[in-house]
Amino acid sequence: MLRPDIDVPDADKGGAMRSLTRRSFVRHSGLGLLTFWIGGCEVKMTPREAHEQGADMRVLTSAEVASLEEFGETLLPGSRAAGIANYIDHQLGEPADRQLLMIKYLGVNPPFVPFYREGVAALGRAARAAHQLDFHELGAARQRELVSQVSRENPPGWGDGPPAPFYFFVVRADALDVTYGTMEGFEALGIPYMAHIEPPGRWGE
Amino acid sequence: MNLPADKVDVAIVGSGAAGSAMAAKLAEGGKSVVVLEAGPARGIADLVSSGIWARRLKWGGAPVLEEGQHPVGYVFNSGYGTGGSAAHHYAVWPRFHAEDFECRTRYGRGLDWPFGYAELAPWYDEVQSEAGISGDADLEIWRPPGAAYPLPPVPVYPQGETIARGFAAQGMRTAPLPLAVLSQSYRGRAACIWDGWCDAGCPIGALANPMAVHLPRALAAGAIVETDATVTRILTDVHGKRATGVEFARGSGERQRVMADVVVLAAFAIQNPRLLLASATDRHPRGLANSSGLVGQYIMSHAAGLIYGLFDEDTRCYMGAFGGQLVNQDGYAKDTHADNGAFGSYQWMIGQAVKPNDLLGIGTTRPELFGDDLHAFMRQAARGFGSMTAVVEDLPVATNFVRLSERQDQFGVPLASVTHTADPASQALWQAVLDEGSAIFEAAGATRVWTGPRGPMHIMGGTIMGGDIAASVTNSFGQCHDIPNLVIAGPGLFPTSAGVNPTFTVHALTARSADHLLAHWSELQT
Numbered sequence: 001m002l003r004p005d006i007d008v009p010d011a012d013k014g015g016a017m018r019s020l021t022r023r024s025f026v027r028h029s030g031l032g033l034l035t036f037w038i039g040g041c042e043v044k045m046t047p048r049e050a051h052e053q054g055a056d057m058r059v060l061t062s063a064e065v066a067s068l069e070e071f072g073e074t075l076l077p078g079s080r081a082a083g084i085a086n087y088i089d090h091q092l093g094e095p096a097d098r099q100l101l102m103i104k105y106l107g108v109n110p111p112f113v114p115f116y117r118e119g120v121a122a123l124g125r126a127a128r129a130a131h132q133l134d135f136h137e138l139g140a141a142r143q144r145e146l147v148s149q150v151s152r153e154n155p156p157g158w159g160d161g162p163p164a165p166f167y168f169f170v171v172r173a174d175a176l177d178v179t180y181g182t183m184e185g186f187e188a189l190g191i192p193y194m195a196h197i198e199p200p201g202r203w204g205e
Numbered sequence: 206m207n208l209p210a211d212k213v214d215v216a217i218v219g220s221g222a223a224g225s226a227m228a229a230k231l232a233e234g235g236k237s238v239v240v241l242e243a244g245p246a247r248g249i250a251d252l253v254s255s256g257i258w259a260r261r262l263k264w265g266g267a268p269v270l271e272e273g274q275h276p277v278g279y280v281f282n283s284g285y286g287t288g289g290s291a292a293h294h295y296a297v298w299p300r301f302h303a304e305d306f307e308c309r310t311r312y313g314r315g316l317d318w319p320f321g322y323a324e325l326a327p328w329y330d331e332v333q334s335e336a337g338i339s340g341d342a343d344l345e346i347w348r349p350p351g352a353a354y355p356l357p358p359v360p361v362y363p364q365g366e367t368i369a370r371g372f373a374a375q376g377m378r379t380a381p382l383p384l385a386v387l388s389q390s391y392r393g394r395a396a397c398i399w400d401g402w403c404d405a406g407c408p409i410g411a412l413a414n415p416m417a418v419h420l421p422r423a424l425a426a427g428a429i430v431e432t433d434a435t436v437t438r439i440l441t442d443v444h445g446k447r448a449t450g451v452e453f454a455r456g457s458g459e460r461q462r463v464m465a466d467v468v469v470l471a472a473f474a475i476q477n478p479r480l481l482l483a484s485a486t487d488r489h490p491r492g493l494a495n496s497s498g499l500v501g502q503y504i505m506s507h508a509a510g511l512i513y514g515l516f517d518e519d520t521r522c523y524m525g526a527f528g529g530q531l532v533n534q535d536g537y538a539k540d541t542h543a544d545n546g547a548f549g550s551y552q553w554m555i556g557q558a559v560k561p562n563d564l565l566g567i568g569t570t571r572p573e574l575f576g577d578d579l580h581a582f583m584r585q586a587a588r589g590f591g592s593m594t595a596v597v598e599d600l601p602v603a604t605n606f607v608r609l610s611e612r613q614d615q616f617g618v619p620l621a622s623v624t625h626t627a628d629p630a631s632q633a634l635w636q637a638v639l640d641e642g643s644a645i646f647e648a649a650g651a652t653r654v655w656t657g658p659r660g661p662m663h664i665m666g667g668t669i670m671g672g673d674i675a676a677s678v679t680n681s682f683g684q685c686h687d688i689p690n691l692v693i694a695g696p697g698l699f700p701t702s703a704g705v706n707p708t709f710t711v712h713a714l715t716a717r718s719a720d721h722l723l724a725h726w727s728e729l730q731t
Binding site: 074075076077078096097098099100101102104105106107109110144147148151168169172173176177180181185186189190191192193194195 | 244245254255256257258260261263265266268270271276278280281285398400401402523560561562563564566568569572573575576577579580583584587588
């Protein structure tokens with residue numbers, strides 16, 4: 001079966017070709033190739049590549065992207081370059097039954113756009129309440145200080161956003177996904193991905 | 206796939222463990238079978254080894270609303286698409302113990318099953334031979350009587366060896382974890398390569414999920430598996446005495462019907478009662494098969510007792526199976542921790558294979574860390590991480606139930622709302638187990654030990670079976686007391702949850718029911 005949003009070439013062909021292409025796909029990225037848009041053209045890329053190439057966002061505004069990337073970078077340095085905002089934005093534009101975001105099994109029913117959008121807004125309100133600046137303007141030390149508070153409680157100014165510690169947990173999980181959930185991430189930790197290991201035989205084809 | 210225009214012998218709702226096993230047996234018994242699956246079509250070769258991609262195997266249908274202090278985690282614990290929840294299950298297949306079937310009689314708590322362990326034992330033996338279980342029955346000293354496992358045990362990696370040291374130091378025993386994962390090639394299926402991707406499905410068929418074992422058999426015997434088919438209503442005759450088929454909807458909204466002599470509900474513990482309640486008629490104003498008023502009641506979910514540790518050794522924590530390497534059931538007696546007000550059984554699954562990310566991944570075990578501290582932890586844990594999980598029994602409580610919400614799905618069917626708050630004795634058991642597990646890790650030499658939150662694991666009950674028609678929904682074969690040709694299959698039948706994983710028992714129960722249906726088929730026609 002060819003999944004429309006994850007490109008597995010020749011996946012509906014049988015035998016060794018399917019095995020080979022699946023492994024090639026997984027080798028490229030544990031996260032998979034997602035469809036992004038550059039200049040109105042569809043391109044299959046990893047979130048990291050989408051970030052590098054400045055792919056268009058489908059759901060989030062540029063201000064929301066800036067805040068989300070800065071929040072992600074504070075949660076897990078490197079997640080901005082790994083494409084955290086591109087990944088979240090892509091998934092928010094997908095139908096609910098094809099969502100890959102971890103929030104889907106954390107007790108929140110779709111659609112998930114309000115969760116992320118309200119979380120970004122609440123983080124901005126909290127930053128402005130404390131420092132009269134947006135979150136992405138705070139600088140690293142103040143960002144860490146505010147994020148530490150967000151991890152424990154709703155900071156002043158947070159308002160009607162999702163519970164701050166839960167928002168922290170969810171975006172932190174997204175940051176872990178794009179940073180360490182890929183083959184590059186496994187490699188950085190010295191953990192063998194092991195989808196490389198060719199099984200002694202494939203059954204059921 | 207074109208569905209047959211005429212009535213079929215059996216319509217099965219759901220293609221998970223129970224639905225696929227029922228389909229295989231009934232189709233091989235000569236019955237015409239149609240399986241209706243709400244989610245997408247998926248074969249084992251479609252399973253991608255990625256914890257992120259694997260989320261697509263989780264429930265993606267109508268939202269389930271959750272209430273109570275201890276939600277059952279419906280989306281995480283259920284499945285969507287071919288194979289249902291079993292497509293991503295970890296294949297830990299221990300047997301229930303004799304006391305699990307006689308909890309009320311022996312202890313005055315919980316409920317009794319309508320039969321004892323000895324009645325089910327032959328089907329445990331049959332299923333383990335079909336599916337292939339790796340284990341060591343002699344070393345598993347707690348195991349109830351039964352045939353030896355058909356395959357040698359799974360390998361033990363440094364993580365398992367390290368944690369086993371702690372059990373030994375505490376005077377406790379370990380044995381190979383019984384896994385429905387092949388340690389050797391078996392019946393044409395390849396052996397596991399111990400890559401730890403069980404929860405993403407098993408693309409080589411080494412793990413006994415429905416796509417590897419029962420669905421191929423069902424299809425070979427002529428069964429039809431129809432995906433993108435969300436059942437919206439169970440149909441009954443004008444007298445309300447017989448089920449006549451089911452109505453289902455495509456994603457496009459198109460409605461169709463399959464008429465059948467026998468309808469089997471195998472849509473898991475929440476959707477089964479939802480469908481029964483949503484199919485109310487003048488003859489069954491409280492919902493089908495609900496003369497007892499018990500449809501939806503006694504929802505249970507094991508509490509996961511999560512123990513984590515860091516060790517000086519290179520534990521190679523990414524190797525093995527997702528379910529673990531070793532087992533301990535020293536605490537299975539239901540009064541082991543009675544001094545703490547606890548009641549129930551539990552087992553330890555020791556040395557789970559872990560990946561860096563996802564809900565059960567390394568990074569999530571220390572949710573308070575962020576920034577450079579999180580990177581540092583990830584690097585340290587990648588080498589010396591260890592974990593084990595207790596499956597903690599959840600007592601059946603009548604006030605833990607499924608009801609219909611006022612909200613509806615896209616097809617106009619009321620959503621399920623699930624309320625679950627653990628009995629205080631079950632909650633006390635979970636706490637006691639955490640203390641025990643922490644002590645074991647310290648005895649194993651962990652340099653740091655911590656525990657996880659109370660996670661829900663498995664969902665059972667909601668359509669319990671029994672001998673008393675006023676105190677249960679079905680008989681011991683899953684036939685509804687009120688409508689005998691309407692059959693429930695799956696963990697929703699369980700009157701108690703035991704302290705072990707449910708899927709092996711789901712299979713044994715389903716095999717027993719299928720044999721009974723085939724042997725009494727003519728009686729189902731009247």
